[in-house]
Structure formats: structure tokens, C-alpha cells
Amino acid sequence: xxxxxxxxxxxxxxxxxxxxxxxxxxxxxxxxxxxxxxxxxxxxxxxxxxxxxxxxxxxxxxxxxxxxxxxxxxxxxxxxxxxxxxxxxxxxxxxxxxxxxxxxxxxxxxxxxxxxxxxxxxxxxxxxxxxxxxxxxxxxxxxxxxxxxxxxxxxxxxxxxxxxxxxxxxxxxxxxxxxxxxxxxxxxxxxxxxxxxxxxxxxxxxxxxxxxxxxxxxxxxxxxxxxxxxxxxxxxxxxxxxxxxxxxxxxxxxxxxxxxxxxxxxxxxxxxxxxxxxxxxxxxxxxxxxxxxxxxxxxxxxxxxxxxxxxxxxxxxxxxxxxxxxxxxxxxxxxxxxxxxxxxxxxxxxxxxxxxxxxxxxxxxxxxxxxxxxxxxxxxxxxxx
Amino acid sequence: xxxxxxxxxxxxxxxxxxxxxxxxxxxxxxxxxxxxxxxxxxxxxxxxxxxxxxxxxxxxxxxxxxxxxxxxxxxxxxxxxxxxxxxxxxxxxxxxxxxxxxxxxxxxxxxxxxxxxxxxxxxxxxxxxxxxxxxxxxxxxxxxxxxxxxxxxxxxxxxxxxxxxxxxxxxxxxxxxxxxxxxxxxxxxxxxxxxxxxxxxxxxxxxxxxxxxxxxxxxxxxxxxxxxxxxxxxxxxxxxxxxxxxxxxxxxxxxxxxxxxxxxxxxxxxxxxxxxxxxxxxxxxxxxxxxxxxxxxxxxxxxxxxxxxxxxxxxxxxxxxxxxxxxxxxxxxxxxxxxxxxxxxxxxxxxxxxxxxxxxxxxxxxxxxxxxxxx
Ligand SMILES: Nc1ncnc2c1ncn2[C@@H]1O[C@H](COP(=O)(O)OP(=O)(O)OP(=O)(O)O)[C@@H](O)[C@H]1O
Ligand SMILES: [Mg+2]
Numbered sequence: 001x002x003x004x005x006x007x008x009x010x011x012x013x014x015x016x017x018x019x020x021x022x023x024x025x026x027x028x029x030x031x032x033x034x035x036x037x038x039x040x041x042x043x044x045x046x047x048x049x050x051x052x053x054x055x056x057x058x059x060x061x062x063x064x065x066x067x068x069x070x071x072x073x074x075x076x077x078x079x080x081x082x083x084x085x086x087x088x089x090x091x092x093x094x095x096x097x098x099x100x101x102x103x104x105x106x107x108x109x110x111x112x113x114x115x116x117x118x119x120x121x122x123x124x125x126x127x128x129x130x131x132x133x134x135x136x137x138x139x140x141x142x143x144x145x146x147x148x149x150x151x152x153x154x155x156x157x158x159x160x161x162x163x164x165x166x167x168x169x170x171x172x173x174x175x176x177x178x179x180x181x182x183x184x185x186x187x188x189x190x191x192x193x194x195x196x197x198x199x200x201x202x203x204x205x206x207x208x209x210x211x212x213x214x215x216x217x218x219x220x221x222x223x224x225x226x227x228x229x230x231x232x233x234x235x236x237x238x239x240x241x242x243x244x245x246x247x248x249x250x251x252x253x254x255x256x257x258x259x260x261x262x263x264x265x266x267x268x269x270x271x272x273x274x275x276x277x278x279x280x281x282x283x284x285x286x287x288x289x290x291x292x293x294x295x296x297x298x299x300x301x302x303x304x305x306x307x308x309x310x311x312x313x314x315x316x317x318x319x320x321x322x323x324x325x326x327x328x329x330x331x332x333x334x335x336x337x338x339x340x341x342x343x344x345x346x347x348x349x350x351x352x353x354x355x356x357x358x359x360x361x362x363x364x365x366x367x368x369x370x371x372x373x374x375x376x377x378x379x380x381x382x383x384x385x
Numbered sequence: 386x387x388x389x390x391x392x393x394x395x396x397x398x399x400x401x402x403x404x405x406x407x408x409x410x411x412x413x414x415x416x417x418x419x420x421x422x423x424x425x426x427x428x429x430x431x432x433x434x435x436x437x438x439x440x441x442x443x444x445x446x447x448x449x450x451x452x453x454x455x456x457x458x459x460x461x462x463x464x465x466x467x468x469x470x471x472x473x474x475x476x477x478x479x480x481x482x483x484x485x486x487x488x489x490x491x492x493x494x495x496x497x498x499x500x501x502x503x504x505x506x507x508x509x510x511x512x513x514x515x516x517x518x519x520x521x522x523x524x525x526x527x528x529x530x531x532x533x534x535x536x537x538x539x540x541x542x543x544x545x546x547x548x549x550x551x552x553x554x555x556x557x558x559x560x561x562x563x564x565x566x567x568x569x570x571x572x573x574x575x576x577x578x579x580x581x582x583x584x585x586x587x588x589x590x591x592x593x594x595x596x597x598x599x600x601x602x603x604x605x606x607x608x609x610x611x612x613x614x615x616x617x618x619x620x621x622x623x624x625x626x627x628x629x630x631x632x633x634x635x636x637x638x639x640x641x642x643x644x645x646x647x648x649x650x651x652x653x654x655x656x657x658x659x660x661x662x663x664x665x666x667x668x669x670x671x672x673x674x675x676x677x678x679x680x681x682x683x684x685x686x687x688x689x690x691x692x693x694x695x696x697x698x699x700x701x702x703x704x705x706x707x708x709x710x711x712x713x714x715x716x717x718x719x720x721x722x723x724x725x726x727x728x729x730x731x732x733x734x735x736x737x738x739x740x741x742x743x744x745x746x747x748x749x750x751x752x753x754x755x756x757x758x759x760x
Contacts, residue, residue, distance in 0.1 A: 275458070278437075278438070280484050286488065290484075
């Protein structure tokens with residue numbers, strides 16, 4: 001274990017504690033509320049967490065689960081409070097003297113590390129449950145509706161087969177989404193990186209005002225422009241069945257404004273590298289591709305990931321642009337049509353879970369490949385920029 | 386392999402700072418020119434204008450007779466070594482050096498030959514496969530030079546390439562640059578703020594101050610005939626002693642009267658004063674520390690001083706002394722000239738008499754600070 005200085009570790013603990021309190025407090029309130037109302041069991045409460053927002057569904061009453069969960073949450077809260085106290089003491093005490101550096105630091109570190117690790121494990125279990133739940137449900141074949149247990153009684157691929165069977169629109173939606181995400185990822189990455197490079201390296205008139213203008217513009221939620229954008233797209237004939245190119249246009253159009261993180265990163269690369277390369281005979285483009293980009297791998301990955309993720313999970317605008325035309329939907333919108341009425345929910349619940357799993361696959365693969373850089377990228381750009 | 390000519394070059398930065406005023410210089414083919422001056426005097430700016438990294442506000446820069454004002458750096462056929470090395474951190478030393486050659490699309494075997502050849506000259510063959518971060522400062526500096534070397538460029542630009550190195554390594558690299566220069570046989574422009582580097586490396590030295598050229602000349606010229614007080618004080622270490630005094634003329638013979646002494650001006654200098662018919666007047670007198678001697682005893686042509694600090698430099702002593710009116714002077718005495726008794730007497734507060742000959746004086750106008758002997 002690396003020895004840490006007391007100040008940063010104190011701050012880290014404070015942050016962790018603050019996050020915990022922020023997560024636990026409303027959850028406890030909510031769970032107590034839920035327990036009083038329909039008294040969900042432990043597992044079913046998890047179910048509720050996932051699906052309550054989408055579709056409330058009556059659940060068998062059982063007080064125990066909710067009580068257990070509440071206790072667990074209270075425990076977490078207690079740990080958080082202890083962490084706060086330790087952190088505050090740590091911060092107040094400042095740098096340790098020689099004596100306690102030898103004696104106390106190791107044990108203190110060991111205790112706080114153990115506490116943090118226990119905490120993280122608990123949190124990640126809570127975090128993972130819904131996902132495990134969905135995967136398990138997608139393999140359930142004995143019934144298609146929502147049930148009060150997690151492990152399927154009968155396993156099978158029926159749900160997967162059905163979403164890819166003839167007549168299902170799912171492959172079409174999937175393809176739509178994939179095309180949109182891919183196109184957006186490519187175009188947006190190119191635009192963002194070029195924009196960032198330009199703003200970082202070139203000095204031109206109105207550069208500062210332009211940056212401020214885009215910053216302010218970025219503060220308005222994109223949804224605000226939805227109605228007018230739909231109008232424009234429909235005039236261009238890019239809605240309904242032809243929503244895909246229209247949506248790509250929308251996703252990519254404002255991407256130049258996402259220059260902030262990568263510009264911050266580029267700014268940290270010494271300008272004399274550019275100059276050396278230009279003297280060495282490189283054009284501006286060669287400087288970007290041979291010097292700047294290889295040095296900013298994390299930020300490039302970050303840009304690709306965010307550009308891919310946005311259209312992949314988009315719902316609001318995609319729904320609006322497709323206007324109920326099955327051919328123009330993306331997966332999120334399309335799968336939502338499976339659950340339009342209670343009777344459809346009854347028939348399609350497990351299928352929906354299977355769809356969810358299939359949707360997650362490319363993203364999971366992408367993340368697994370790029371995750372190392374992703375984390376680096378966020379901190380690299382944020383801290384230095 | 387090319388001449389460089391700067392005509393009325395001026396640089397105004399966006400914030401209206403005029404970094405370089407009306408710079409005129411004609412650099413001959415294969416010449417080694419050094420820009421030297423205190424920090425902020427516009428050396429780097431001028432060099433970067435030659436490189437094409439900085440826009441030229443006014444005037445023209447020509448390389449080999451071709452005006453290059455509007456050419457990109459890549460089209461100017463120059464090589465440059467940066468103060469902070471600017472090595473590409475994601476490439477190995479080999480790739481760093483090969484970078485420009487690959488951009489020229491040379492075949493890999495040619496590149497290999499050139500890179501290994503340069504590495505051999507610079508003694509970095511063992512590090513070729515390392516990344517720059519695994520190198521010491523001196524090794525990085527060699528890589529930076531290697532990267533510039535392989536390009537066979539017309540002009541070789543260096544911006545304070547040695548300033549990040551420690552004193553010993555700097556001396557060593559300075560010698561290597563002299564050797565390199567003989568091997569490369571191309572035009573060099575070298576920027577430094579260190580007058581020793583300037584004196585030892587340059588065929589010609591350009592001394593700058595606040596964006597103006599103060600003097601251009603060979604090391605000998607700028608040392609022996611500084612055009613103005615600034616150059617006189619800047620070149621030479623320890624710096625020249627300055628005395629405000631009177632120049633008088635009696636029957637065609639000139640005298641100076643520093644601190645009550647009366648010293649005749651002799652040789653060329655006296656003749657030149659005569660020739661120019663300089664009237665007697667208040668002037669600034671400059672004498673280099675090594676040209677002042679300790680007098681055995683007081684006399685009409687000695688100046689009484691008190692010793693303040695005695696710096697033992699090994700082969701010589703630097704005596705910091707002050708006169709009756711508090712003017713501080715530095716006297717440089719070879720250790721070998723002193724017998725042990727004399728040496729022991731040089732303690733703080735000791736009363737000494739100094740004097741200097743008539744051939745080593747420099748005369749500057751009180752108002753313009755211009756050398757009176759150079760009209
Ligand atoms: N990008 C810039 N914008 C505005 N002013 C600048 C810029 N770069 C340099 N200057 C100014 O121009 C003047 C000359 O700078 P320059 O870098 O050429 O000095 P220098 O002689 O190389 O000094 P040093 O020995 O410290 O490197 C300085 O006064 C500096 O403040
Ligand atoms: Mg400089």
C-alpha cells in the first residue's frame with residue numbers, strides 16, 4: 001500500500017462520505033415510503049428501483065426486505081459519518097509528526113482502506129443487482145410477464161430468438177441505432193478534435209468571444225430546440241422512416257461545442273512540440289495527426305466514447321423524429337413500443353429484458369476495450385485543463 | 386549552405402509590444418552568427434522570424450536570396466534546436482531523429498544510415514531505442530541536435546540550446562558544437578544570453594538590447610572596440626569598470642583624471658583622439674578589470690582604493706575595491722604575479738593603489754554613451 005499524505009486522503013474520504021450521504025439519505029426515505037405503501041421484498045425492491053419509474057406494477061407485500069435494506073442503508077450512513085469524522089480529524093491535524101508517521105500511519109491507512117473497500121463492494125453489489133436481474137430475466141422462458149423471483153425456473157433463448165425472428169422490427173432498430181452511433185462517433189470525433197486543435201493552437205480574431213459564446217450556448221438544454229429542429233427535418237424530409245440521417249445531422253451539428261475537455265488537454269501539450277514538428281517539415285495537419293493526437297490518446301478515446309454513447313441511448317429526440325414510424329426508430333424508442341400498454345407489458349416483459357441485454361453488448365465491448373483510457377482521459381483533461 | 390539576409394525586420398506582438406526594431410543583418414554562407422543580449426531583448430523573436438514560427442510585422446527575411454516572409458517553416462529548409470529540446474515524448478530517440486526524414490518520404494535504409502550516423506557523431510547510439518523521458522538533460526540535448534542535424538538544411542538555428550545544462554556539461558557541449566559546426570559546414574544562427582558562449586562560438590556576434598542591435602562584429606571587434614557602453618559592459622567577465630571622469634587635452638596630448646589621478650592616453654587611442662580633434666570634456670571611461678594593475682606605491686598616476694572583497698578564482702584573483710567617493714571597481718590579478726607576502730596582505734579593508742595604462746582605455750560620450758573613437 002502506498003503511504004498517502006494526510007491532506008488528500010482526508011479530502012478523498014470527505015468526498016466519498018458526501019457521495020454516500022447523497023445516495024443513502026434519499027434512498028432510505030424512498031424505501032421507507034415504499035415499504036409503507038406496498039411493502040416490497042428485498043429483491044422486489046430492487047426490481048422496483050429499476051422498473052418503478054417506467055411502469056408501476058403491484059408487488060407482493062413483505063416488510064422484511066425493506067427493513068433489511070433500510071438497515072443496510074443506515075449502516076452505510078454510519079460508515080459515512082465515521083469517514084467524515086476521520087477525514088475532518090485528518091484535515092485538522094495536518095501533516096503528521098515523525099512519531100505518528102512510524103506508528104500510526106500504517107494502522108490508520110489499513111483501517112481506512114478496509115473501510116473504503118468494504119464500502120465500495122457493498123455499493124457495487126447494489127449497483128450491479130439490476131443488471132444481473134435483467135440478464136437473468138432475459139433467459140426466463142416459462143412466462144413472459146413480470147414475476148416476483150429472480151432465478152428463472154426454465155432457461156432458454158426464446159426471447160432472443162423472438163426479437164431476431166422474421167417480422168420483428170428489432171434488427172432494423174438495432175441497425176438504425178448502430179448506424180447513427182457509428183456515424184456520429186466518427187463525425188463528431190473528427191469535428192471536436194479539429195475544433196479543439198484550432199482553438200488551442202491558432203490565434204484569430206473573435207477567438208475568445210466565440211469560445212464564450214459556445215460556452216453559454218452549451219448551457220441551454222438541447223431539447224429546447226426540439227420543435228424547431230423537427231420542423232426543419234420534416235421540411236427536409238428527414239423524419240419518420242428517414243429519421244436516421246436526420247438524427248445523425250442533429251447529433252453531429254452541435255458537436256463542435258464539445259471542444260472544452262479536449263482543448264484543455266491540447267493546451268497542456270507544449271507548443272514547442274508543434275513548432276519543432278513544423279520546422280521538421282510537417283504541415284499543420286501532420287502536426288495534429290502525428291504529434292498531438294498520439295499524445296492525447298485518452299482524450300481521443302473519451303471523445304469517441306461520448307460521441308458513440310449519446311445517440312446509442314437517446315430517447316427523447318429519437319422518439320420525436322421517428323414519429324411512431326417503426327422504420328425510423330432506434331432501439332430505445334422501438335423497444336418502448338413493446339411496453340406501450342399493460343397487456344403488452346404482460347406479453348413482452350422478458351423479451352424487453354433480452355433486448356436490453358443485446359443493446360448493452362456493443363457498449364460493454366467498447367468500454368472494456370477503451371475503459372483504461374477512458375478513466376485516464378477524464379482525469380487527464382480535467383485536472384490539467 | 387545558404388546566406389540569410391534580414392532587412393528592416395520589425396516585430397510587433399498583438400499586445401503592441403515592439404519586440405524587434407528595424408533589424409538589419411547580412412549573414413554569409415557558412416557563417417556562425419550568435420545573437421546575444423539580456424533576457425527579453427528580442428533574440429528568440431528574431432530567430433523565430435527566420436524560422437517562420439513568428440510572423441514578420443515589417444521588413445523582409447531572405448534565405449539564399451529568396452524572400453521567405455510568407456513561407457511556412459516546413460518550406461524554408463531550416464533546422465532548429467529548441468531551448469526546452471521539444472522532443473516528441475511518444476517516439477523513441479530513433480523515431481525522433483527520423484521524423485523529418487520520414488516526412489520527406491526517404492527510403493527506410495537511407496533514414497537508418499543517416500540516423501545511426503548522427504547518433505554516432507553525438508554519442509547517443511546506445512539510447513536510440515529509448516523514449517526521451519528516460520534520458521538525462523545532456524542526452525536529450527544531443528537528441529535535439531541530432532534531430533536538427535540529419536535534415537541537411539540550409540540554416541541551422543539554435544535557441545539557447547545549452548541553457549538547461551549544468552556548467553560542466555555546458556562547457557563540454559560547447560566544445561561539441563564547435564566540432565559539429567566543422568562537420569556540418571552550414572550556416573548557423575545561435576541564440577544565447579551568455580557572453581562566453583557568444584565569444585567562443587561566434588564568427589560574428591550580434592549584441593542586442595530592447596529590440597535594437599547594439600553592435601555587430603567579430604568577437605575581437607566587440608571586445609576591443611565596443612561601439613557603446615552597453616556592449617562594453619555586456620562583453621567580458623567580470624564586466625568593464627566604468628568611471629565618470631574628465632578628458633583633457635594639453636598640447637595635443639590627452640589625459641584622463643579618474644579620482645584625482647592623471648593618466649596619459651597613449652598609443653593608437655591617443656592618436657585617434659587627436660585625429661578626431663576631440664575637445665576636452667566630461668566622459669565615461671571604461672577599463673577592463675584585467676587591464677588594471679596594482680601599483681607598488683602611491684604616485685600621481687595611481688588611484689588609492691580600499692579592498693572590499695577578495696575572490697580567489699584559482700589562476701587569478703578578483704579584487705573588488707572601492708575608491709574614496711565609493712565607486713566600486715574590479716581588478717583582476719593573475720595569482721602568479723603575486724608573491725605570498727603580497728597575497729596575504731590582500732585582506733578586507735587593505736589600502737591599495739591601482740593604475741592602468743593608456744592603451745587600454747575606452748572612452749564613451751556622456752550623453753549618447755557611444756564610443757568616442759567610433760564616429
Ligand atoms: N507571444 C508574445 N506576445 C507578446 N509579447 C511577447 C511574446 N513573446 C515575446 N514577447 C515580448 O517580446 C520581447 C522579446 O522576447 P524574446 O522572447 O525575443 O526575448 P529573448 O531575447 O529571447 O529573451 P530570453 O533570453 O529571456 O529568451 C519581450 O519583451 C517579450 O515580453
Ligand atoms: Mg529566448
